[in-house]
Amino acid sequence: MKNRNVAIIGSGMSKFSSHREEVNQPEMIHEAVAAALADAQLGLDDVDCVLHGNMELFEMVHQPDMWHVIADGGWGKSGFRLTTGGTTGATLACAADNLVASGLHDVVLAIGFEKLQEGHTTGGITNMADPLWGRSLQTGALTGTGAQKVIDEFGVERARLAAMKYRTIMDEHAMRNRNAHRRLRLERQYIKETAENSPPLAGELRMIHMCSQSDGACAAIFASEDKVRQFGANPAWIVDHETVHREETMIFGSQVSTQRIAAERLFGRHAIGNPREAVDVFEMYDPSAWWGLDWLRDFLLLEGDEHLKMVENGEIALDGTFPVNPSGGVIASNPIGATALVRVVEAAMQIRGTAGEHQVSKPVRRALASGFGGTLWTVLMLLSKEKPACGGVAHE
Amino acid sequence: MANRVAICAVAQTPFSANKWDVRAQGLVWEVVREVREQTGLGFGKDAIQAAVTVSDDVFDARTISDGAITDVVGAHYGAEEKVAADGAQGVYYAAATVLSGHHDVVLLVGHCKESQSASRNMVTHLAFDPFYTRPVGLDYLCAAALQAQAYMARSDVTEDQLADVVVRARRNAAKNPVAQETRAVTREEVLASPMVADPIREAFMYPVSDGAVAMILASERRAQEITDKPVWITGLGNCYDSFFLGERDLAGNFTLERAAQRAYAMAGISMPGKTFDVVEIADQYAHQLPQYAEGLGLCDTNGGGPWLAADGPDKQNVNLSGGMLAGNPLMLGGLVRVAEAVIQLRGEAGEQQVSNARRAVAHGATGPAGQLQTVVVLEN
Numbered sequence: 001m002k003n004r005n006v007a008i009i010g011s012g013m014s015k016f017s018s019h020r021e022e023v024n025q026p027e028m029i030h031e032a033v034a035a036a037l038a039d040a041q042l043g044l045d046d047v048d049c050v051l052h053g054n055m056e057l058f059e060m061v062h063q064p065d066m067w068h069v070i071a072d073g074g075w076g077k078s079g080f081r082l083t084t085g086g087t088t089g090a091t092l093a094c095a096a097d098n099l100v101a102s103g104l105h106d107v108v109l110a111i112g113f114e115k116l117q118e119g120h121t122t123g124g125i126t127n128m129a130d131p132l133w134g135r136s137l138q139t140g141a142l143t144g145t146g147a148q149k150v151i152d153e154f155g156v157e158r159a160r161l162a163a164m165k166y167r168t169i170m171d172e173h174a175m176r177n178r179n180a181h182r183r184l185r186l187e188r189q190y191i192k193e194t195a196e197n198s199p200p201l202a203g204e205l206r207m208i209h210m211c212s213q214s215d216g217a218c219a220a221i222f223a224s225e226d227k228v229r230q231f232g233a234n235p236a237w238i239v240d241h242e243t244v245h246r247e248e249t250m251i252f253g254s255q256v257s258t259q260r261i262a263a264e265r266l267f268g269r270h271a272i273g274n275p276r277e278a279v280d281v282f283e284m285y286d287p288s289a290w291w292g293l294d295w296l297r298d299f300l301l302l303e304g305d306e307h308l309k310m311v312e313n314g315e316i317a318l319d320g321t322f323p324v325n326p327s328g329g330v331i332a333s334n335p336i337g338a339t340a341l342v343r344v345v346e347a348a349m350q351i352r353g354t355a356g357e358h359q360v361s362k363p364v365r366r367a368l369a370s371g372f373g374g375t376l377w378t379v380l381m382l383l384s385k386e387k388p389a390c391g392g393v394a395h396e
Numbered sequence: 397m398a399n400r401v402a403i404c405a406v407a408q409t410p411f412s413a414n415k416w417d418v419r420a421q422g423l424v425w426e427v428v429r430e431v432r433e434q435t436g437l438g439f440g441k442d443a444i445q446a447a448v449t450v451s452d453d454v455f456d457a458r459t460i461s462d463g464a465i466t467d468v469v470g471a472h473y474g475a476e477e478k479v480a481a482d483g484a485q486g487v488y489y490a491a492a493t494v495l496s497g498h499h500d501v502v503l504l505v506g507h508c509k510e511s512q513s514a515s516r517n518m519v520t521h522l523a524f525d526p527f528y529t530r531p532v533g534l535d536y537l538c539a540a541a542l543q544a545q546a547y548m549a550r551s552d553v554t555e556d557q558l559a560d561v562v563v564r565a566r567r568n569a570a571k572n573p574v575a576q577e578t579r580a581v582t583r584e585e586v587l588a589s590p591m592v593a594d595p596i597r598e599a600f601m602y603p604v605s606d607g608a609v610a611m612i613l614a615s616e617r618r619a620q621e622i623t624d625k626p627v628w629i630t631g632l633g634n635c636y637d638s639f640f641l642g643e644r645d646l647a648g649n650f651t652l653e654r655a656a657q658r659a660y661a662m663a664g665i666s667m668p669g670k671t672f673d674v675v676e677i678a679d680q681y682a683h684q685l686p687q688y689a690e691g692l693g694l695c696d697t698n699g700g701g702p703w704l705a706a707d708g709p710d711k712q713n714v715n716l717s718g719g720m721l722a723g724n725p726l727m728l729g730g731l732v733r734v735a736e737a738v739i740q741l742r743g744e745a746g747e748q749q750v751s752n753a754r755r756a757v758a759h760g761a762t763g764p765a766g767q768l769q770t771v772v773v774l775e776n
Contacts, residue, residue, distance in 0.1 A: 003399055003497045024527065050636070055459060056480070062454040062522035063480070066763040067639050074636040076654065080485040080768065083453070084478050085460040091477050095489060102399075102495035104488075104632060128459035241498075243446070243475035247467035261473055374463050 005388060006100040007228050007235030008348040010040025010221040016181040016333040019117045020215035025064065026071030029113050029217045032338075033072055036109065036219035039354070040233065047221070049105040050079035051096055053088040053112050054337030057127055058119040072111055085128065086141075086285065087243075088112055089218065089341025090371025090379035096222040097238045106224045112338035113217035121213050121336075128374070130248060141287035141372075142210070144203025150294050151204060154308060160204070164191040166311045167209055167289035167331065173318055174328025176358040181214045181333040209289040209331075216335030218342045225387070236348035236367070239388050241381040242266040248375050258378040259298035259370070266380050267301065275300050279382075280364040281323045281350045283343040285372040286330050296324070299370060299380070319361050326350065326358040340371030344381055351385045401494040402619035402626035403487075403774070404612045405434040406735045411576040411607040411723045414511040420456065420608075424465045424507050427610035435612055435622050437501065439470030444612065445499045446475035450486035450506035452727050454519050457512060469505055482678070483609065483731020484634075484760025484770035490613045491629050500615045501622070507608040508725035516604055516726070523764065529640070536680075536726070537601070539641060539764035541593035544683040546647035548595060551686065553701045555595065558682040559586040562599050562721060564709060565679075569718025571747045572736075576605055576723025600682040605723040609731045611738070625742045631665065631757075631773030633658025641765060649691030652761075652769040656692050659757075659771035668693035674740040674756035675714040676733035679721055684766070688759060689714065692771065716740070716748040730760015734772050741776040 012035025014020070014028045023031070037043065050073055052065035061067065065074070065081045084091040089112035096108040122142065129138030151159040168188055174180035186194060198208035228235045242265045244258040263275065272278040284299065286292030296316070297307035310316055316324035327346040330339055347367035349355040365386065371379035407430035409415075409423055418426075437443040447469040451461040458464065462478040469476055477493075479486040483506040490504040513519050520536035547553065563583055569575035581599065589599035612622070619626040635658070637644050637651035644650065656668065665671050675694060679685040686700025694712055695703035709715065717736035724732040737756035739745050753776070760770040 001497045003495060024525075053480075056453040057459045060454070060522055061526075062452070062519055063763060064523075065481075065636075066523055066767050067525045069636050069639045069767070075638050076651075077636060078634050078655075078658065079636055080479060080481040080488065080634065082477060082489070083460075083480045084462065084476075095477065095492075098489075098492045098496040098498055101497060102492040104492050104495065124459050127457070128463055130464065131458070243477065244473055245466045245471045245476050247472045248463050256473065258473065374460050374466075 003101045003103060005225040005237060006097045006222055007237045008220055009223045009228060009231065009233035009235050010036050010042065011345040011348060012036035012039055012219050013179055013342065014217040016179055016214045016216035016335060018181065018214060020115065025113065025115055026068050028115065028215065029068055029111060030071035032217035032219040033109065033111065036221050040221045042221065042231065044073045047073060047107050047109045048077060049099060049108045050074035050077050051092050051108060051110040052079065052081045053083050053092045054114050055083060055085060055088065055124065058121060058124040058336065059115055060119060073109060078105065084373055085377065086336055086373025087340050087371040087377050087379045088337045088373065089339055090344060090381065092341055093220065093344040093381060094241045094243065094379060097241065100222050100224050106227050108222045109219060110222065110341060111217065111219045112341040114335040114337040115215045116213045116335065117215050142201060144205045146288060146294060147204035147290040150290060154305060160195060161191065162308045162311050163209060163289045163293050164195050166293045169317050170325055170329050170331050173326050173358060174332035176318065177328050180328040182212050205288060205290060211287045211330045211334040212332065214333050214335040216333065216338050218338040218345055220341060220345050234352050236351035236383050237387050239382040239384050240266060240269060241379065243379045245377045246375060257298045258376055259295045262378045262380040263299050263301055266382060270382065276322050279366045279368045280362060281326065281347065281360050281367045283325055283327065283347045283369045284329065285340055285343055285370050286325065287372060289331060292329065318358065323360045326355060326360050340379065343369040343371060347383050351383055399495045399497065400616040400628055401491045401613055402616065402628045403738050404614050404619050404623040404626055405431040406738050407431045407610045408574045408732065408735055409607045410574045411605050413576065413604055415509060415606040420507050420509060421465055421468050423608035424468045424505055427608045428468060428503065428505060431610045431612050437612065437622065439474065443501065444470055444503045445501050446493065447471050447503045447505060448486055448490040448493065449476060449478045450483045450727060450731060451478060451508060452480055454522060455508050455510060455513065455727060469503055481768060482760040482762035482770060483728045484734060484758065484772055486731055487734050487772055488632050488634060488770060491632060494613055494615050500618045502613045504611040504613060505608065506728045506731045508727040509606040510604045510725045511606050536764055537593050537596065540681045541596045542641055543646045543765035544595050544681060547683050547687045550647040551698055551700045553683065553686050553704065555587065556583065557701065557704045558600055559583040561682040561685050562586045565715065565718050565721035568716050568748065569722035572717050572722065575718045577603055596681055602680045602720045603723045605725045607725060607728065609728055609735050611735065625776065627738045627741045628775050629772060630775050631659035631663030633662065634768065634770040637767045639767065646765055649687065652688060652691030652766065655769040655771045659773050663773040665773065669695065672755050672757045673713060673750055673753040674737055675712055676717060676737045676758040677715055677719060678729040678733055678759050678761045679715065679719045680726065680729060682721065685709065692757060692759060713750050726762065730758065730770050733758040733760060737774050741774055
């Protein structure tokens with residue numbers, strides 16, 4: 001049983017871009033922290049713990065939380081560093097929820113960042129594989145097998161069109177999010193040509209399908225129920241979260257997906273049989289259009305080609321029946337250590353009604369956010385507008 | 397706080413300078429297997445439900461250093477979260493996952509092989525910002541040397557006293573079955589060891605070390621089922637200092653005092669100098685033993701010198717394990733301190749056992765000159 005309720009009461013992001021050469025790491029983080037405090041209408045004195053996370057080998061700064069204390073507000077406060085790869089931002093959100101729920105802290109500031117321009121991203125990713133038997137093969141999310149899986153099941157024509165339809169909807173969303181890194185103004189009538197003119201990366205995975213490599217930081221403020229009341233805050237409550245890792249291989253195919261397991265466990269605990277009805281909006285960590293398309297089926301516990309139809313019918317669009325990534329998602333912006341926290345924050349913004357131009361049109365009572373990282377790891381978090389009863393549910 | 401959390405089992409590998417013949421996975425499995433055997437717990441919903449790990453990408457030269465051990469900690473299709481800080485922070489976070497109600501039984505594992513890098517100082521050099529402090533060649537050793545200069549100037553702790561700290565650490569380590577540096581030394585030998593960063597001599601410094609530690613933490617209800625010797629975590633506190641060394645009072649304990657205040661307030665402790673039966677301090681360098689003893693309130697501020705002279709460390713049962721000077725990797729310093737305190741509170745410390753040990757404090761530190769400090773209060 002959750003010890004006490006926790007809500008996100010403010011969030012902020014730095015500007016996302018391929019090159020933030022005008023700021024250093026602490027300055028970039030400061031943009032997000034200042035924005036989050038302003039959003040929550042709090043001062044640093046109101047915060048009692050600062051959590052920090054990214055992937056060190058991208059920038060080659062050891063324990064970067066030490067340096068970043070000069071700008072992240074951590075001086076004199078509690079705090080520490082958590083990292084789990086691409087899932088880092090989602091892990092930060094889970095940890096912030098745990099720390100506040102535990103009673104150890106009342107107000108936690110969680111910060112994820114990455115400045116990918118300062119390192120070699122694919123080199124950093126390759127380095128996650130075993131040095132003895134995996135490193136020569138490892139490319140992280142840059143893989144053609146995700147595309148091939150969809151093509152094998154649904155035929156090349158339908159699969160290609162669906163992936164590009166997904167990609168185009170994501171870009172339409174990014175066009176409404178001023179903070180998004182890549183806003184390409186893709187047009188639906190040129191889907192085929194856009195794909196054909198995009199350089200192939202691996203098999204059917206083309207540049208246009210792939211997420212960006214961004215610089216950026218994201219900060220979120222988590223508070224206890226008492227503090228929410230005291231501050232008169234506009235809360236997005238954390239209902240529950242589930243983390244599912246798997247061993248250190250990137251073997252696809254017949255493996256059970258961590259997305260489906262996470263969804264089954266999380267929805268199972270909350271008696272959610274049909275997530276498409278129970279949840280109003282989903283911010284998914286979609287490293288590529290192919291994986292975004294494919295994972296919809298597992299996250300939403302769908303069968304057959306239901307997920308393809310959702311994309312083909314435009315149900316996942318901002319004004320559709322089940323909006324996915326109104327922010328434009330990861331394909332638009334991907335500062336890796338921040339990316340999964342951005343998903344949680346964007347889901348919270350939809351609940352708090354603060355998403356501005358990319359606020360979905362329907363009322364949002366419950367929102368879902370996912371993180372992806374490591375060797376197909378998943379973190380899934382459920383948020384709600386209504387305060388959870390009795391501090392959530394038992395995990396037995 | 398409504399809930400309580402206990403440490404129900406601990407296991408450590410022996411620490412040594414170069415475990416070239418075992419990979420990280422092997423080290424981790426050694427200790428995970430041991431805590432599983434101690435508790436009879438397997439992995440799963442009604443057993444060990446999740447893992448918190450402690451490791452560091454740069455020390456491991458591996459992106460997502462926890463990726464290598466997912467299966468070994470039982471997280472294949474399960475939960476694992478990595479704390480990339482001093483191991484005492486791992487205890488802090490693992491305790492939070494239980495106190496929050498999210499999990500009932502959590503495995504905590506830390507691992508590091510410092511021997512893998514050509515120089516430990518090259519790793520910690522990378523912790524300095526690339527604009528101002530990295531170009532002047534700072535690393536954690538140099539930062540500690542500046543701290544030692546400042547502290548010795550203010551406290552009048554002498555080099556002879558620091559040598560005696562090392563002599564005592566070795567004497568205690570010889571009775572600890574997992575300690576690395578167990579060879580007895582004399583004051584003269586210590587003082588003859590080469591100067592590495594003035595005033596820190598080689599023998600004043602914790603040795604390069606490889607090893608792993610595992611623990612099982614559980615909620616009150618589960619702890620009583622798992623073990624008849626639960627050790628309760630009754631106080632937790634930590635604190636960041638500022639980054640630039642010039643902005644800090646290196647001779648003082650700004651951050652440790654705050655970390656200790658938080659932990660002591662939670663545990664209801666007002667007189668730390670008279671409270672603890674066992675104390676474990678992360679003394680990465682000899683001068684840090686008296687300095688951090690001041691910060692923890694074991695003696696008066698600026699009282700480190702007299703405290704050493706009056707056998708404070710022996711009277712207060714400080715670092716009977718040999719402490720960090722006996723050898724643990726930097727990332728695991730605080731985790732080993734907690735483990736050693738738990739072993740004492742379980743009455744399993746053998747020759748070094750303190751009779752009727754009821755209450756202990758364990759300390760961890762990381763960052764340049766102890767920028768991030770953690771304090772854990774434990775009771776049986």
